[in-house]
Amino acid sequence: MSTEHGAATAVHAPGTTAVPTVTDLAVTGMTCAACVSRVEKRLARLEGVTATVNLATNSARVSHPGSVTVEELVGVVEAAGYGAAVLRDEPEPADGPGADRAELLRVALVAAGALPVLALSMVPAWQFAGWQWLCFVLAVPVATWGAWPFHARMIQGLRHATATMDTLVSLGVTASLGWSTYALLWGGAGGSDYRMSFSLMPMLHEGTHVYLEGAVSVPLAVLAGRLLEGRARRATGRALTALAGLTVAEATVRDAAGERTVPLQQLRVGQEFMVRPGEPVATDGTVVEGVSAVDLSLITGESEPVEVGPRAKVVGGAVNAGGLLLVRATAVGTDTRLARIARMVTDAQTDKARAQRLADAVAGVFVPAVLTIAVVVLGFWLGAGADAQSAVTACVAVLVVACPCALGLATPTALLAATGRGARMGVLVGGARALESLQKVDTVVLDKTGTLTTGRMTVADVTVRPGGIGEQEVLRLAGAVEHGSEHPLGRALSARARADQDEPLPPVTDFHATAGSGVSGLVEGHRVSVGTPERRLTGTLAQAVAAAERAAHTSVQVTVDGTAEAVVEIGDVLRPDAYRAVDHLRRLGVHPVLASGDRPGPVRAVAEHLDITQVHAQRSPADKAELVARLRDEGHRVAFIGDGVNDAAALARADLGIALGDGTAAAAAAADITLVRTDLHAVADAVLLARRTLTTIRANLTWAFAYNVVTLPLAATGWLDPMPAAVAMSVSSLLVVTNSLRLRSWSPSGQERATGERRRPRRLA
CATH class of the missing domain: 3.30.70.100 (Alpha-Beta Plaits)
Structure with a gap:
């Protein structure tokens, strides 16, 4: 049951399970x-x-x-x-530009007060009579107004009996300012002749020390770090903004009343709308009139424009790069491919990797543990006979240096960057669990029709009579006779002829069609027939018919003026990149398995061409799902790649389901990853992206844990001053976010994408 981001009350029959x-x-x-x-x-x-x-x-x-x-x-x-x-709109990685400006202003004012304090405290030669009082006057507003966001959230947390990172920062600033006030008023640091040496290690401090530099450096470092961190986080989440920018606000509808502009929300399935050159397509549809090229690069990652004409499908958000198109809407609103892409990206960004779930569990007890450690450290130093100054310094350093921020950002920022990059590459990842599964996959089960093959009738090969009129002329004449045909074979032959000709096909007269035999007509004075091959064919034409039969393809004979000029082989042909894509997966350590509902002949032909040794033909949807389950029972991590309704069960049963974006909605719904672009290399790119993303997440978490393991003992033993502790705490979060940002520009290297010898695709025989 779906609701519009709100609560819903569902009525269920007895014995049924409520859908959450x-x-x-x-x-x-x-x-x-x-x-x-x-x-x-x-x-x-x-x-x-x-x-x-x-x-x-x-x-x-x-x-x-x-x-x-x-x-x-x-x-x-x-x-x-x-x-x-x-949340009624798509989630955003930050609070927006208004909050950004307010944070920038606060950082600027805090810096204006903090920098003079830091300079005088860190450079003894600059200290003059009464310098400490000037620093005190500048530090008080920084430690109160400047750090007020931390104090406010600490107070709010105390009301709810909770402690967060802000609690640690607020206590650290308060303790630093409190100790400095005591030292100035009663500790002997208020005299006009007072001078203070500086050392980053408090164990080397001599005499009474005021920690005004700690009181101002902590809010400055944390505020500046969060400002930069927020901007970086916004940069990782721009995928949804880019997707939203592909939509249009209005569509030009054409109907019996003429042309009119309507808001996109009012466009309905079945309505026809205009797409002018340079405009984005308003929604998914089928071209009714016009011929053009559409740019799908922002949706599929493919750089080459795609030629479209009548009956061709177009995707909402694609940019019309050529002529005027009239399109009939086939999907609107949340049912469009662009909406599904945005939904998958959003869903992926809410997911967590297994390591991040562990990090969040640790973070849940981290702050209370740090508060406990700070109190223990203070008590230990006082009990050990150390002066109050050293005890307070160690306690404040412990409070300031602790940083659960990096733990919380380790996975989300990497996922934001990776899913955004994947969307631009035409790979839609369903979340951290899908990435984890994809990284570990060792077996991939591939459907044949529509996955490894084009899924439509295409001219696979043309064999002409030696000494005859030639391939181009044969196709031109045959295409003219079949022009306008509704038969799949005729459409395939006509489409090939139009693609090979710079000029329109010639007209046909005296046209005749004989059921079960073929068609014929007069083209430029020649009697041209296209139909079933004759049994009396010999030589190369007879061999071409036999080759088509072995490949389970259909062959047609083209006869011109009574002479058999050519045999055209028509069938479902391999995608041009199928061999290199499968070979690339094999080189990545993923074993390919072919499973199809088709007859053994064409399935074996595909397997032979792609060097796939494990082949399963005439498999029903249930058989495919059973095959996936058996491979998993044998200990394999299995991915299934398919595009049809009959693949949905296997996609759902596999460790990882990968659906082709131009396939059915049922397949996409059952899959964990959807390939929007039709290039099968996207599968290998998805594997490489998963491996790089998981490596980035592990590096982030390793740094986040290692940082605290190293710095907390240094702070507790008095070897880390509050000021460098504050800087280190902010830098740790920035490092995690910056490391994740590298995924935004990641592309498979030449070595990663190397597939060895480039074999030219051949017809299946």
Whole structure:
């Protein structure tokens, strides 16, 4: 049951299972992985509710029974100390340009007050009589107004008995300013002759030390880091913005009343609309009139424009690069391919990798553990006889250096970048679990018709009589006779003839059609017949008929003025890139298996051409699903690639289902990955993208964990000053986001895409 991002009450018959409702919420106030863990746990306390919260998009995807209303979900999030609202638009990775400007202004004002304090504190030669009081006057507004977002969120957290990254920052700033105030007023640091040496390691400090540089550097570093981090996160999530930009607001409809412009929302299936040169196609449809080329690069990743004419399918968002088109709408709104692409990208960005789920679980107890460590460190140093200054320094450093932010950003930012890059490459990934499965796949089961082959009748080969009129003339004359034919063989022959000719095909007169035999007519004074091959054929023409039979193709004879001039082989031919794509998968360590419902002859021909040794012909949809299950039982990690309704069961049964974007909606719905572009190399590119993304996620998480493992002991033992601790904390998050950003420009290298010898596709024989 689907609802419009809201709660729904479903009525079910006795004994049936309630279908959960999925609601997307925009969550505000989250700053680290501890926040993510807290929101997920609070929502999970409701019966039947599960939630996936994404720090990078500030959103939560909640699955809940109809008995749980959206208002209850929002109330639970708000009770946890965060803001929540129903997400009616696509999730965004940040709060928007207005919030960005406000953050930039706060950072600028904080920097104006903090930089003089840092300069005087770090360069003893610049210190003058009363310098510390000037620093104090500048530090107070920075540590109060400048750091107010942290203080406010800490207070809010205390009201709800929670602690987050902001709690640590607020306590660190407060402790630094508090100690400095004590030192100035009662600790002997307020005299006019006071000078302070500087060292990044507090164990080397001499005399009374004021930590005004810590009180200002912590909010400056964290605010600046979050500003840069937010911009970087927005950069990783621009895929949806780019997809939204492909749509148009209006469409020019043509009907009996003439032409008129209507809002896109009012366009209905079956209506005809105009697409002028340079305009995007308003929605998915079929060309009724006109011939043009459409640019699908922003949708499929294919750079070459695609020629379209009457009866050709066009996709909403494709740009008309040529002539005027009249298109009949076949899908509108959420049913279009562009909408499905956007939905898959959104779904993928809400998912989490297995490693990230572990990181979020750790982050859930991380902040309370850091607070405990800080108190223990303070007590230990005081109990060990150290002066209060050293004890407070170690305690503040522990509070400041702790960073669960990087843990929370490790997977979401990489997924945002990878799914966006995949969408631009024509590979739609269903989420982190799909990437994890794709990386581990060792066997791929391939459907034949429509997957490895074109799925439509095409001229596979033309064999002409030696010394005859030649291939081009044969096709021109035969195509003229078949022009306008509704028979699949005739359409294939006519399409090939039109594609090979620069001029229109000549007219035909005295046309005759004989059922079961063929057609004939006069073309430029020649009697041309196209039909079933005669039994008395000899030589190369007879051999061509035999070759077509072996390949399970149909052969037709072209006769001109009573002489058999050629045999044309027509059938479902291999995609041009099929061999190289399968060979590339084999080189990546993925074993290909061919499974088809077709007869053994054509299936064996395809397998022979592609060097596939494991072949299964005449397999029903249930047989394909059973084959996938058997391979999995044998210990293989299986991916299934298909395009039809009959492939849906196998796609769903496999460890990973991969559907071709030009296939059926049922196949796409059952798949984990959809290939929007028709180039089969997209399969290998998807494998490489998955491997690179998982490598990036592991590197992010390794850095996030290693950072805390190294810096917390240094801070606790007094070897890390609060100022470098603040910088290190901000840099750790920036490194994670920057590492993820590299995926936005990733492309398979020449070595990765090398497929060895380039074999020219040949006809199946």
